[in-house]
Amino acid sequence: MRVQVEGVVQGVGFRPFVHGLATRLGLTGRVGNDARGVFVELDGERDRIAEFLTRLERDAPPLAAIERVTITPGRRAAAGGDGRFLIVASERSGTPRTLVSPDIATCADCLAELADPADRRYRYPFVNCVNCGPRLTITRALPYDRPLTTMAGFTMCDACLAEYHDPADRRFHAQPVCCPACGPTLRLAYARDTPTAGGDALAGAAGVLRAGGVLAVKGLGGYHLAVVASDERAAAELRRRKRRQDKPFAIMVADLPQARRLCEVDAVAQALLTGRERPIVLLPRRTDVRGAVAGAVAPGRRLLGLMLPYTPLHHLLLAETGAPIVLTSANLAGEPIEYDDRAARDRLGGMADAFLTHDRPIHLRADDSVARVVRGRGTLLRRSRGHAPAPFPLAWEAPRPVLGCGAALKNTFCLARGRHAVVSPHLGDLEGYETLRAYAAGIEHFSALLGVRPEVVAHDLHPDYPSTRYALSLPNAEPVPVQHHHAHIASCLADNGEHGRVIGVAFDGLGYGADGTLWGGEFLLADLVAFERAGHLAPVPMPGGEVAIRQPWRMAAAYLAGLEDGAAGATAVARRAGARWESVTALARRGGSAAPPTSSAGRLFDAVAALAGVRDTITYEGQAAIELEQLADTAERGAYPAGVARHDGVLVVAGADLVRAALEDLTRGAGPPVVSARFHNGVRELIVRCCMALREETGLTTVALSGGVFHNVLLAERTVERLECAGFRVLTHARVPAGDGGISLGQAAVAAARDLFR
Amino acid sequence: LAHGAGGKATQTLIEAVFLEAFRNPMLAPLEDGALVRLGDGPVAFTTDSYVVSPLFFPGGDIGDLAVNGTVNDVAMCGARPVHLSAGFILEEGFPVADLRRITSSMAAAAAEAQVTIVTGDTKVVQRGKADGCYITTAGVGVVEQPVTLSASGARPGDAVIVSGPIGAHGAAIMLARDDFGIEAAITSDTAPLHGIVAELIKALPRHVRTLRDATRGGVATVLNEVARASEVAVVLQEDQVPVRPEVTGVCELLGLDPLYVACEGRFVAVVDGEHAVEALDTLRAHPLGAEAAIVGTVAADPPGLVLLRTAFGGTRVVDVLVGDPLPRIC
Ligand SMILES: [Fe+3]
Ligand SMILES: [Mg+2]
Ligand SMILES: [Zn+2]
Ligand SMILES: [Zn+2]
Secondary structure, X not given: OEEEEEEEOOOOOHHHHHHHHHHHOOOEEEEEEEOOEEEEEEEXXXXXXXXXXXXXXXXXXXXXXXXXXXXXXXXXXXXXXXOOEEEOOOOOOOOOOOOOOOOXXXXXXXXXXXXXXXXOOOXXXXXXXXXXXXXXXXXXXXXXXXXXXXXOOOOOOHHHHHHHHOOXXXXXXXXXXXXXOOOOOEEEEEOXXXXXXXXXXXXXXXXXXXXXXXXXXXXXXXXXXXXXXXXXXXXXXXXXXXXXXXXXXXXXXXXXXXXXXXXXXXXHHHHHHHOOOOOEEEEEEOOOOOOOOOOOOOOOOOEEEXXXXXXXXXXXXXXXXXXXXXXXXXXXXXXXXXXXXXXXXXHHOOOOOEEEEEOOOOOOOOOOOEEEXXXXXXXXXXXXXXXXXXXXXXXXXXXXXXXXXXXXXXXXXXXXXXXXEEEOOOOEOOOEHHHHHHHHHXXXXXXXXXXXXXXXXXXXXXXXXXXXXXXXXXXXXXXXXXXXXXXXXXXXXXXXXXXXXXXXXXXXXXXXXXXXXXXXXXXXXXXXXXEEEEEEEOOEEOXXXXXXXXXXXXXXXXXXXXXXXXXXXXXXXXXXXXXXXXXXXXXXXXXXXXXXXXXXXXXXXXXXXXXXXXXXXXOOOOHHHHHHHHOOOOOOOOOOOOOEEEEOOEEEEOHHHHHHHHHHHHHOOOOHHHHHHHHHHHHHHHHHHHHHHHHHHHOOOEEEEEOHHHHOHHHHHHHHHHHHHOOOEEEOOOOOOOOHHHHHHHXXXXXXHHHXXX | OHHHOOOHXXXXXXXXXXXXXXXXXXXXXXXOOEEEEOOOOEEEEEXXXXXXXXXXXXXXXXXXXXXXXXXXXXXXXXXXXXXXXXXXXXXXXXXXXXXXXXXXXHHHHHHHHOOEEEEEEEEEEOOOOOOOEEEEEEEEXXXXXXXXXXXXXXXXXXXXXXXXXXXXXXXXHHHHHOOOOOOOOOOOOOOOOHHHHHHHHHHOOOOEXXXXXXXXXXXXXXXXXXXXXXXXXXXXXXXXXXXXXXXXXHHHHHOOXXXXXXXXXXXXXXXXXXXXXXXXXXXXXXXXXXXXXXXXXXXXXXXXXXXXXXOOOOEEEOOOXXXXXXXXXX
């Protein structure tokens, strides 16, 4: 009989597992990789075969994810007639239908070898096995076999070859297997003076770090820039060279005890930190430690982004340096992470003092993932290395292959076929040409890898998104426009394996609305196929359009202009703006295309942040709202009230009431922490009120929360709590970001559902 | 409504309606004007309608705009403008004094450009059916120096030059429309360009590839047309693009990108890279080109796109906008 196994079954030790299982059961036959996954041909006693099939799914290796097992009876096993069970070479015919595994952090067995002076891979920076190591980032094509990875150029030595062919070995058919005798080598190169440094590369690299230098390190999915985390001068210099003003840097610590020295680590956070995906985890800073982290690393933040080493090279570098290091992706602002060796040399020359690099090429870039604990559960804020391309199950089978093109910022794309959707690693902001190129090339690469030719292309309604243009430029594919906030809610449904109909609360910065205006504080009645806009924040003008996003003080001016409040001009924010306050107020009152109206919740947060003196201008997305959240007095229970009216059956929430209340509080001398807390609580209250009104009207009792505003943990936790108290079932994000990184999955889910039910 | 912004929507409208109805080989390239043969030599022929609000603004009015705009379109064909026609559509009740003001500035502009307005027409429509005054002008010019100019003529290695600081016209109009309480002395850049263009063509008859006046949609839109028609990339250096500080200030306030703001007396020239400095010197020797600048280069890749190398070292795509620009940041 022939057994076809589909899913994540290549590069995860599946064939050795099958080999071991069949051999133990006394079955004959063979196992191999093919374009659809793994095939098994076997012969033997009937009940033994039945046992085999049961254990095949039950005892599969930890990294495997079986999607489907198809059994074709009757055929005799073609090989292994001598009473043995064989692993055979891959069959390369047909369209690939298999899925690649994400890249996996170094396992405990490999770490033990790394630290064992008697082991032949002692201190070897590229040790890996079938349970760990590079996967997606080195895969050029499928099936996942060494010649089709970037390890193709390294010929295995006899010792490695023996392990590779020994079914009892941990490296049996581990494609990236290598050792100091045959594998990649580490190299340190200084950016200036000498071309290559002599001596031990690791010692040299640690020396550069300890001397206050900036080190470029080639990792799994791209280059990073590193400095010693406690080095105030080096951290400031890194900011200057990277032209990154305020956005926090992540820190890599050697181990869990070191993480605990810097941050509070609870059980959930510990599981995230030590998990095989190894994301950056945002953790509460310990307030009793001083000097361990330079002020320039994460200015004004209660949280620090920490990660543990995930490659042998990182383990060795951390040990050699003896201190936590800042590890930030090496790129120019707004561009994707550098992964190509020559491009890195060319483009990072002005940023790094030295390069710790090696000769195993990276084929596909993947930035670090970012996670956070929300209500005792890990939530991804950025889904990338370690997670992509693990597939999401769709609620229904997609009739035709779908491409979800994503939005514009923090973009990903998504390819869906059958019941599975694969979301790309985080790409970045498509405004930049380099990102746009990476985006187009990434779609090509993934399409080829998965053997998918998209026939349905889901895109945002915004006509000027580069992703929309890309979608509309594709020949032979049916474009399916999906409204931005519908895609947000759909992504939350897909994240939870649901299909609706729900009350969707989509609060974010901005998205193009079905009516051509900018939305962002939306209450939708939605399922995967369709939505209805049941409520929203009252629109306010954005004076200057896009510039109002970078200058939150303008949103304060816009809200205060709407209040017709005589005190507006006397506020601190107006004084700080000077003469421009009047001009911007006039611009807001005039409206029109220079001050487009928006129902955005993000802009409401901006207005209050500016009013409370938190921030007038920002240097990265969401900065004002994030800082407003960070300073909130979490003990404060008061909440500003907001009026809810009905216009033509649609709920319209007066966000301006919250601004007025904040203004009055500030005038009375309330501090920004109290104002921030009451504002957050006010937003929570208005969400709960609207959901209750919509439940009354529709009978719907499930609420889905999505959109970048729900990356705000204070708001998210309190809103969920209160909604659950009010008897709602609440869906939140865990595996895809609530922000625009999740949009592509939502788009694909909607397009697939529409394709099915049209 | 979106069909007037000069971007992709306008392009689509032109292609869907006018090109379809009037299809002929001289119209098809969609340059600023057409070269036609009437008797001996080639003649440049163009027409344009002017609708501007307000009708009077710092630095000019609809009258000189209607003359200079058509003069410039003739000039962009490499021709010397000679005659103009003028058609007026007036709203019932439009003040005669205003009409006088407009016609006298047209006369002055024509005199400066050394063209004669040889024919015209006037229609009055009911109140509310038009916004004060609309003008359509047509112009003919003679080609005295044989040149090949086309948006499809740019080649890799060419240089991209703008004839002076950009965006002043659009910024002046914007300020004239509303009182934003800004004290900025911005006047429209409206001017006839055939003189400076003639100097350039005289100096480099074989090395000028493309001339376009950067009107609606600004320099960004013009360069996108060039990139597409020539199947090349245009790579701009952000810090080389000349913009007056007061224009930058108004653009910042209103959230506009100067690259997309209309000019009425500036043009973009694509010239052979090896003669770029010569071209620049020639332009700078003319009073209207004193602040001309080389703003970028033409490259082979990626064809059809305009890229901007920013002061931060990044590279941004400068796209044609579909409608009124709406923020793209989430
Ligand atoms: Fe969004
Ligand atoms: Mg014209
Ligand atoms: Zn391992
Ligand atoms: Zn070896």
